[in-house]
Amino acid sequence: MNHGKLLWRQYLMECKLYLRDRGAMFWTFLFPVLMLLGFGLIFRGGNDPKMPVVWVQQAVVQPKDRAMLDTLAHFPTKLEAMSAADAEAKWQKGETAVQVEPTPDGFRMKVNSYLIAQGQMTAQVVQQAFLMSQAQLGGQPLPKLIPVSVESPGHAHETNYAAFLLPGLLGLNLMSMGLFAVGMVIVSYREKGKFRRLAVTPLPKWVFLLGQIMHRLTVVLLQSAVLLLFGLIVFHIHNQGSYLLLALIMALGTACFMALGFALTSFAETSETYGAISNLVFIPLMFLSGVYFTLDAAPKWLQNAVIVLPLSPFLKTLRAVFNDGAGLEGHYLGMGILAGWTVIFFGLAVKRFRWA
Amino acid sequence: MNELALEIRGLRKAFPKVVAVDGLDLEVRKGEVFGLLGPNGAGKTTTLEMVEGLQEPDAGEIRVMGLDWKRHGQEIRTRIGVQLQATSLFNKITPREALDLIGGYYPKRRGTDELLDIVQLQEKADAYHITLSGGQMQRLALALALVNDPELVFLDEPTTGLDPQARRSLWDVVRRMKAEGRTVVLTTHYMDEAEALCDRLAIVDHGRVIARGTPASLIADLGLPSVVELSFDGAAPDPAAFAARLGSPVEVRESRWEIPAADPKSILPKLLESAESTGTTYEQLHIRRATLEDVFLHRTGRSLRD
Numbered sequence: 001m002n003h004g005k006l007l008w009r010q011y012l013m014e015c016k017l018y019l020r021d022r023g024a025m026f027w028t029f030l031f032p033v034l035m036l037l038g039f040g041l042i043f044r045g046g047n048d049p050k051m052p053v054v055w056v057q058q059a060v061v062q063p064k065d066r067a068m069l070d071t072l073a074h075f076p077t078k079l080e081a082m083s084a085a086d087a088e089a090k091w092q093k094g095e096t097a098v099q100v101e102p103t104p105d106g107f108r109m110k111v112n113s114y115l116i117a118q119g120q121m122t123a124q125v126v127q128q129a130f131l132m133s134q135a136q137l138g139g140q141p142l143p144k145l146i147p148v149s150v151e152s153p154g155h156a157h158e159t160n161y162a163a164f165l166l167p168g169l170l171g172l173n174l175m176s177m178g179l180f181a182v183g184m185v186i187v188s189y190r191e192k193g194k195f196r197r198l199a200v201t202p203l204p205k206w207v208f209l210l211g212q213i214m215h216r217l218t219v220v221l222l223q224s225a226v227l228l229l230f231g232l233i234v235f236h237i238h239n240q241g242s243y244l245l246l247a248l249i250m251a252l253g254t255a256c257f258m259a260l261g262f263a264l265t266s267f268a269e270t271s272e273t274y275g276a277i278s279n280l281v282f283i284p285l286m287f288l289s290g291v292y293f294t295l296d297a298a299p300k301w302l303q304n305a306v307i308v309l310p311l312s313p314f315l316k317t318l319r320a321v322f323n324d325g326a327g328l329e330g331h332y333l334g335m336g337i338l339a340g341w342t343v344i345f346f347g348l349a350v351k352r353f354r355w356a
Numbered sequence: 357m358n359e360l361a362l363e364i365r366g367l368r369k370a371f372p373k374v375v376a377v378d379g380l381d382l383e384v385r386k387g388e389v390f391g392l393l394g395p396n397g398a399g400k401t402t403t404l405e406m407v408e409g410l411q412e413p414d415a416g417e418i419r420v421m422g423l424d425w426k427r428h429g430q431e432i433r434t435r436i437g438v439q440l441q442a443t444s445l446f447n448k449i450t451p452r453e454a455l456d457l458i459g460g461y462y463p464k465r466r467g468t469d470e471l472l473d474i475v476q477l478q479e480k481a482d483a484y485h486i487t488l489s490g491g492q493m494q495r496l497a498l499a500l501a502l503v504n505d506p507e508l509v510f511l512d513e514p515t516t517g518l519d520p521q522a523r524r525s526l527w528d529v530v531r532r533m534k535a536e537g538r539t540v541v542l543t544t545h546y547m548d549e550a551e552a553l554c555d556r557l558a559i560v561d562h563g564r565v566i567a568r569g570t571p572a573s574l575i576a577d578l579g580l581p582s583v584v585e586l587s588f589d590g591a592a593p594d595p596a597a598f599a600a601r602l603g604s605p606v607e608v609r610e611s612r613w614e615i616p617a618a619d620p621k622s623i624l625p626k627l628l629e630s631a632e633s634t635g636t637t638y639e640q641l642h643i644r645r646a647t648l649e650d651v652f653l654h655r656t657g658r659s660l661r662d
Binding site: 020194 | 408433434442444448462500
């Protein structure tokens with residue numbers, strides 16, 4: 001039989017079987033959309049989130065306390081005034097991030113180490129308010145705050161967290177497809193002897209593998225389309241760059257992570273081992289490559305380290321094209337790194353791959 | 357024209373911890389049903405997998421319909437039908453789809469409906485594979501082994517784990533394969549299956565053939581066509597003394613004794629007399645024809661089920 005026809009039938013059957021697998025459908029199509037929706041809504045931006053501060057009320061309110069309360073009102077803080085006993089109860093329950101207590105000659109502040117992320121910023125604001133209130137008490141006019149404008153520097157259009165997240169999710173999908181879908185299929189087929197059923201037939205092995213790859217590419221294409229469409233409708237995220245370039249970068253990413261999946265299968269005998277190995281690769285890459293947040297706050301050596309891993313340069317280029325309408329200029333090195341990994345993974349996969 | 361469907365010489369395969377096949381020779385004639393009988397771990401499946409091209413032998417020669425795997429692998433694959441010991445398919449494929457898909461791999465193929473009829477799987481033709489019973493899965497595996505209209509069919513323990521009725525219906529399919537002129541090579545550790553289906557068989561133990569022939573000739577070669585089985589009501593007497601009195605050897609198997617007998621007519625009076633003189637009572641005494649199980653027992657000193 002002619003190979004083209006054989007390949008087409010193999011591909012159609014893979015698609016058909018995939019459509020019957022509800023679990024896979026959820027993870028592929030619904031999960032990324034829910035991620036975008038969830039994180040996009042939480043970090044929508046604007047003035048909504050205020051920093052909560054617990055204020056311990058005293059029997060006698062001194063002028064310095066009143067001045068402090070006045071100045072705090074200029075900052076995006078949410079003041080919760082309560083009695084010392086209530087404040088202590090709340091503090092003990094661990095619900096307070098920052099607590100401010102007037103003392104006879106000044107103030108005392110406690111910050112909850114467990115909530116340090118929000119606490120530290122709030123503490124800074126309280127310090128500022130204190131300095132301002134001191135100035136005011138000393139008879140000086142209230143210093144003016146520096147006006148702040150929220151902009152999207154370096155981006156061609158106004159952007160938000162959802163727009164930052166979307167390309168990250170596109171990349172994450174590619175990686176999870178390569179590692180979990182392709183790799184897992186290979187390992188479990190090998191483990192359960194499904195390849196043996198095929199190996200006793202005259203079906204060329206490359207037809208089976210290519211059918212798999214074509215099917216996965218179709219899924220990635222649909223998945224990306226769904227995510228892009230959802231981002232457009234719900235968060236008004238537009239692709240700022242060329243779709244052709246986007247497709248090119250996605251294609252290189254797909255090749256890279258699929259090859260990674262194939263390569264990893266040769267290190268695992270059972271699907272349990274494979275699950276562990278693939279997560280060992282997936283989770284650090286996910287956290288260190290800027291899917292959910294940039295690594296600007298991370299130590300310099302870590303930033304330098306992740307730049308040579310495949311996901312980070314991929315996402316950087318994808319974001320530049322998608323969010324800023326950039327071309328490939330300035331991203332040749334990143335794309336080169338990605339291509340290099342693809343070659344390494346592919347070589348490893350070919351060298352170590354086995355059917356049984 | 358080569359009259360041998362399968363020819364194996366000096367086949368050997370060793371794994372890190374065990375020598376699975378150790379110098380095995382075999383000849384299967386065209387059109388016969390040939391059985392490899394032996395206990396688990398005897399090397400039957402490894403032998404079959406080498407013959408099917410799934411494993412490479414360490415040494416020895418395999419000719420499938422006169423062809424060699426190294427040079428004619430693809431041609432062999434198109435002409436053989438294989439049922440693996442555990443045929444694992446995609447969970448949500450239906451028998452009809454599986455037959456269509458795998459049938460499509462071959463240049464020549466039989467119709468899906470015809471195959472479903474043969475294995476009586478029409479009513480489950482469009483059910484997901486995962487919902488089939490064990491017997492239905494085995495029948496589908498048989499249909500898949502026939503999908504390319506093969507000249508030579510390999511069945512690896514086709515009825516293991518099936519209930520008696522499902523086994524009978526699989527036997528019918530195997531008989532039909534033979535009636536259609538196909539050569540069938542099957543492995544089993546059921547002696548009744550080997551007796552019922554096989555024209556000739558080879559008894560395999562520790563990776564070698566220890567006996568071969570037709571089921572009838574293998575039993576006849578024992579020279580002891582009958583076996584008397586005894587069990588006692590109360591304490592059993594001393595076997596050695598009992599054997600001496602009887603004038604023939606006694607084999608003790610748990611609560612039951614077996615006495616191979618050339619002529620049951622002459623041994624019965626002696627048995628009754630022994631019971632009387634030693635004061636023992638038989639709970640059961642019955643005479644049966646010798647089986648392949650006895651052949652295996654006599655060749656190896658072990659039971660097939662061990």
